[in-house]
Amino acid sequence: MRHRKDSNVRDPATIPALVRPHRPPCGQPAHAPPATWQHGGVTAATHSTLFPQVPDSADAVLAGLDPEQREVATALHGPVCVLAGAGTGKTRAITHRIAYGVRAGILQPASVLAVTFTNRAAGEMRGRLRQLGASGVQARTFHSAALRQLQFFWPKAVGGQLPRIVDRKIKLVADAAAASRIRLDRNELRDVTSEIEWSKVTQTVPADYAAAAAKSGRLIPRDAAEIAQIYGAYEDLKRDRSVIDFEDVLLLAVGILQDRHDIADQVRAQYQHFVVDEYQDVSPLQQRLLELWLGDRDSLCVVGDASQTIYSFTGATPDHLLNFRTRHPGATVVKLVRDYRSTPQVVHLANGLLSQARGRAADHRLELISQREAGAEPVYTEYADEPAEAEGAARRIRALIADGVPASEIAVLFRTNSQSEIYEQALADAGVPYQLRGAERFFERTEVREAGAALRGAARFGGNDSLLDDVVDLPSQVRAVLSTKGWTTQPPAGSGAARDRWESLAALVRLAEDFARAKPDATLSDLVGELDERASAQHAPTVEGVTLASLHAAKGLEWDAVFLVGLAEGMMPITYAKTDEQVEEERRLLYVGVTRARVHLSLSWALSRSPGGRAGRRPSRFLDGLRPGSGAGTGARAAGGGPGGVERGSGGGESGGARSRRRTSRSPARCRVCGRTLTDAGEMKLMRCEDCPSDMDEGLYERLREWRSGQAEILGQPAYCVFTDKTLIAIAEAAPDEEGELARIPGVGVRKLNRFGSDVLAICAGEERVRGADGN
Numbered sequence: 108m109r110h111r112k113d114s115n116v117r118d119p120a121t122i123p124a125l126v127r128p129h130r131p132p133c134g135q136p137a138h139a140p141p142a143t144w145q146h147g148g149v150t151a152a153t154h155s156t157l158f159p160q161v162p163d164s165a166d167a168v169l170a171g172l173d174p175e176q177r178e179v180a181t182a183l184h185g186p187v188c189v190l191a192g193a194g195t196g197k198t199r200a201i202t203h204r205i206a207y208g209v210r211a212g213i214l215q216p217a218s219v220l221a222v223t224f225t226n227r228a229a230g231e232m233r234g235r236l237r238q239l240g241a242s243g244v245q246a247r248t249f250h251s252a253a254l255r256q257l258q259f260f261w262p263k264a265v266g267g268q269l270p271r272i273v274d275r276k277i278k279l280v281a282d283a284a285a286a287s288r289i290r291l292d293r294n295e296l297r298d299v300t301s302e303i304e305w306s307k308v309t310q311t312v313p314a315d316y317a318a319a320a321a322k323s324g325r326l327i328p329r330d331a332a333e334i335a336q337i338y339g340a341y342e343d344l345k346r347d348r349s350v351i352d353f354e355d356v357l358l359l360a361v362g363i364l365q366d367r368h369d370i371a372d373q374v375r376a377q378y379q380h381f382v383v384d385e386y387q388d389v390s391p392l393q394q395r396l397l398e399l400w401l402g403d404r405d406s407l408c409v410v411g412d413a414s415q416t417i418y419s420f421t422g423a424t425p426d427h428l429l430n431f432r433t434r435h436p437g438a439t440v441v442k443l444v445r446d447y448r449s450t451p452q453v454v455h456l457a458n459g460l461l462s463q464a465r466g467r468a469a470d471h472r473l474e475l476i477s478q479r480e481a482g483a484e485p486v487y488t489e490y491a492d493e494p495a496e497a498e499g500a501a502r503r504i505r506a507l508i509a510d511g512v513p514a515s516e517i518a519v520l521f522r523t524n525s526q527s528e529i530y531e532q533a534l535a536d537a538g539v540p541y542q543l544r545g546a547e548r549f550f551e552r553t554e555v556r557e558a559g560a561a562l563r564g565a566a567r568f569g570g571n572d573s574l575l576d577d578v579v580d581l582p583s584q585v586r587a588v589l590s591t592k593g594w595t596t597q598p599p600a601g602s603g604a605a606r607d608r609w610e611s612l613a614a615l616v617r618l619a620e621d622f623a624r625a626k627p628d629a630t631l632s633d634l635v636g637e638l639d640e641r642a643s644a645q646h647a648p649t650v651e652g653v654t655l656a657s658l659h660a661a662k663g664l665e666w667d668a669v670f671l672v673g674l675a676e677g678m679m680p681i682t683y684a685k686t687d688e689q690v691e692e693e694r695r696l697l698y699v700g701v702t703r704a705r706v707h708l709s710l711s712w713a714l715s716r717s718p719g720g721r722a723g724r725r726p727s728r729f730l731d732g733l734r735p736g737s738g739a740g741t742g743a744r745a746a747g748g749g750p751g752g753v754e755r756g757s758g759g760g761e762s763g764g765a766r767s768r769r770r771t772s773r774s775p776a777r778c779r780v781c782g783r784t785l786t787d788a789g790e791m792k793l794m795r796c797e798d799c800p801s802d803m804d805e806g807l808y809e810r811l812r813e814w815r816s817g818q819a820e821i822l823g824q825p826a827y828c829v830f831t832d833k834t835l836i837a838i839a840e841a842a843p844d845e846e847g848e849l850a851r852i853p854g855v856g857v858r859k860l861n862r863f864g865s866d867v868l869a870i871c872a873g874e875e876r877v878r879g880a881d882g883n
Contacts, residue, residue: 161240165210168203168239176200178441179408183208186435187408188428192473193457193702194448194665197410201382202232204408206239214380216243220400222252223384228663232384245378249393250353253360260370264363270351276300276341279352283340289333298328301420303338307354308390308422313339324686357392364399375402385663386411386431390422405435413468414461417659417696419688425468446475448665450482453708457701459733466691475702485708487734492720493673496713497533500670503709504653505537507668512707514540516667518654520700522678527655530672534653540598540610544656544664550642554592554608558615559638561588566631584631585619610652617651658700668707671700675712675724697729710734794837794853801840808839810870818863829863830854842871 191197208214317331490496594612680693714722834854
């Protein structure tokens with residue numbers, strides 16, 4: 108029986124209201140059910156069949172799980188914490204846990220609330236639960252669950268209708284700035300809006316903003332007092348206009364549950380079992396809402412990976428995950444480290460990247476163990492400039508496609524969205540289709556809406572449509588209908604709007620083909636129902652095109668081939684990452700990028716921004732010791748998180764085996780005066796902070812400057828082409844007396860050491876020598 112969305116629910120037992128489930132995402136071709144783990148038939152964590160058969164029993168739900176996943180699935184009582192590395196099947200484990208509990212009669216579907224952070228992730232969870240025969244379980248984002256409860260209880264708690272939610276708060280922030288007589292440009296307006304959002308999810312009121320921002324070490328776009336003033340005016344405007352924003356949904360839900368115990372009791376009577384995915388990304392406000400949902404119960408399962416915490420700028424913190432055993436001493440902790448996604452080569456690089464990490468999250472890192480066959484080594488490429496890097500990536504992508512890798516299984520990932528344009532152009536020039544992650548949703552595209560209407564009409568009146576007279580199978584019917592909307596057997600040449608439209612229609616054709624293979628008796632009406640359910644869950648079919656996305660947008664996704672581009676200092680880590688914590692979050696962001704790749708991984712950087720520009724960039728420090736020729740490798744086992752396994756709660760806190768073990772890691776550059784971590788390129792050359800006292804030999808510095816002027820004149824180049832001012836200062840401060848000491852100074856590479864080393868050492872020794880640029 109198909110579930111029906113009921114918008115007129117009024118019984119508290121139905122909060123949030125039932126939603127129509129959706130079909131699973133496009134994946135691999137359907138195949139026979141896998142054998143059990145004991146018979147060597149553990150199924151991959153990230154590749155599911157397209158339209159699998161529903162397991163016929165509770166025990167069948169457990170088939171194909173590895174031992175640790177099975178532990179998660181059968182741990183149905185008390186608090187459970189799942190520490191799950193990238194590609195280890197965390198979503199698989201928790202959905203099988205819910206399904207096993209439901210199918211075994213231990214959990215009632217309507218009493219389970221599973222929450223995550225994106226509509227896509229929630230939709231995928233609902234789809235998997237339906238595949239496992241556990242329909243009726245609520246899987247939502249925090250905001251979606253809170254909004255449903257607000258809409259139902261607002262008339263009782265406050266009276267009247269819930270205020271309208273503003274679509275875009277930036278206009279309201281602009282009005283608040285104007286009311287405060289503070290001028291903001293476009294970038295400042297966006298940044299101040301982000302500060303207001305951060306304040307609200309961290310439960311910081313305007314009066315406390317300045318102190319809270321200073322304590323957290325935030326890089327704020329304006330004077331803190333001005334931001335606090337705009338924040339206060341923004342809240343006043345919302346009240347005056349009777350509107351609320353996205354963050355207010357959580358704040359108001361928390362307020363009602365705190366103040367109205369009768370309402371809190373109703374919600375707790377409805378939901379008795381909670382599952383939280385991506386728990387490392389929970390904000391203080393979301394944690395408070397979760398605590399109010401739970402009450403004094405402990406039927407909670409959380410899943411996360413501290414090494415994938417990449418949203419701290421929005422208020423997310425891994426502390427709730429890392430402190431779980433402290434709050435719940437009797438918790439069962441399961442570690443998932445078997446990586447079913449990536450080859451051993453990719454996993455080795457990911458482990459090596461984290462082995463150099465520092466901080467609390469690093470102390471709890473998990474060392475992944477690949478379960479796949481060996482593959483190609485990651486490719487490291489240095490380019491002269493950014494256009495050359497983009498063109499090089501496009502050439503390699505075209506070669507992969509020629510070798511049989513689908514375009515939809517290739518991604519180009521970059522640090523900031525501003526890097527996208529040059530790759531769009533390079534792929535277009537190479538004739539490679541692409542799609543932008545985060546662009547218009549698939550089911551909201553004009554051509555998809557038109558195609559859906561045409562298919563719905565054909566399903567209803569197809570018997571009278573001559574277009575369908577000569578076609579009998581479902582895929583042929585779909586192709587015939589969509590041919591009237593622009594679909595053809597061959598794609599249009601080049602890229603652009605025509606190609607984008609064709610790719611959307613082609614995705615619908617492929618979905619129809621997959622649907623018909625899985626359900627040979629399916630009709631056009633069945634397919635229309637499938638599309639409706641997918642649209643409801645915003646779970647789009649695969650579009651054939653290379654994905655262009657930021658590293659943040661790539662979280663939770665995976666591809667056969669991944670190109671990590673722009674990996675130069677100043678971009679990775681980003682230049683405004685100043686503190687140790689910010690730099691370590693940048694490392695985790697790169698780790699997320701690396702672990703998106705299944706088989707092929709390419710890492711690249713450019714020495715200059717544009718052709719002919721000064722080649723002053725250097726590869727990201729995160730690649731030191733990992734890329735060939737950059738120092739000692741990091742092949743040793745990273746002991747931080749230990750092996751996979753299960754730790755039973757004993758009520759006595761963390762056991763010795765649960766405590767993380769430290770290992771020696773590469774130290775970041777630190778100021779030789781105050782010890783602060785250095786991230787600015789100029790400060791790293793000096794090996795000290797700009798404002799720390801200098802012990803430079805002024806006379807030596809002047810002699811070096813005079814020598815540099817003579818060399819620049821001989822070479823016919825600017826003085827900085829010999830050595831920059833920062834490098835000269837560093838040399839004058841270090842006063843090296845042998846080549847090894849000089850070579851260790853940033854800015855003195857092998858080429859310059861060979862060319863100028865003797866002169867510099869002679870000057871440092873007190874000799875006056877000015878030789879020709881050829882060394883004579």
